[in-house]
Amino acid sequence: MQLLADLAARHALAPTGKVLYLNPVSGVSRAAPVIGGHRNWADTDCPGTVFTDLPATRREAAAIVL
Numbered sequence: 188m189q190l191l192a193d194l195a196a197r198h199a200l201a202p203t204g205k206v207l208y209l210n211p212v213s214g215v216s217r218a219a220p221v222i223g224g225h226r227n228w229a230d231t232d233c234p235g236t237v238f239t240d241l242p243a244t245r246r247e248a249a250a251i252v253l
Contacts, residue, residue: 191222191244192251202248222248 195202205218208228219227222245224238 188244188247188251191248195221195248196252202252203245220245 191202194200200206200221202222204221206221207216208219209216220241222241224235224241225231225233226235226238
């Protein structure tokens with residue numbers, strides 16, 4: 188958790204915020220969470236067992252940054 192908080196602070200990103208992702212191949216852009224899983228960036232068949240934990244992870248990292 189500390190690493191996520193440190194990286195967010197170093198790059199002036201809010202752990203619970205969004206970033207604009209630009210796909211370098213297709214050129215399509217979309218808003219995505221600053222702290223996200225692979226399903227936030229591309230379609231996948233992976234069940235993403237950690238995906239449901241990401242909201243709590245974002246909140247915990249944000250609490251450390253503050």
